[in-house]
Amino acid sequence: GEDVEQSLFLSVREGDSSVINCTYTDSSSTYLYWYKQEPGAGLQLLTYIFSNMDMKQDQRLTVLLNKKDKHLSLRIADTQTGDSAIYFCAESRNSGYSTLTFGKGTMLLVSP
């Protein structure tokens, strides 16, 4: 079955770059996503990448996709304390009726 794996915890200092990693097993994954959950809130889509792309950049966020190794990463440049949150990797297949498969989430803690 489908499986999405993430490391559970990452701690960085303010101003450093953060890299959150994710691996997935479903070779038919079409879109891969990064969602962010702040304390006491629901999830919010940060960015997504189509499976035929290698990289996508959006301001401080860079997503890298290695389709051969089924590895996805999210790099946050100049990490701020406001970036402290849980980050979920997710994947979906090429169908409007596909549901998202989420990883277990990585808690990012940014210290001043």
Added chain:
Amino acid sequence: EADIYQTPRYLVIGTGKKITLECSQTMGHDKMYWYQQDPGMELHLIHYSYGVNSTEKGDLSSESTVSRIRTEHFPLTLESARPSHTSQYLCASSEFSSAYVDEQFFGPGTRLTVL
């Protein structure tokens, strides 16, 4: 800002009570979802719907039930709450996209505690 609402935000009830968690969205989305989130962060899909009169069970077996009589409303009901139902419940919605991108918009969640 996502227009998806959940009530109540917090609920503490006794074992055996019947409860309904409300979820409404004003975006006209056809697809709606209920997730259960562990204290350890993991999300489990428990129910989803593709539109009015459509309901499906998710990956995690749940004793709850859902209904979808109106596009904007997707309530979740527990007939007899138990301590094992204590969790955070997140509702989400998304639209059908010709590009198959599934951007789900999440409500703020209901934190349920069953004593």
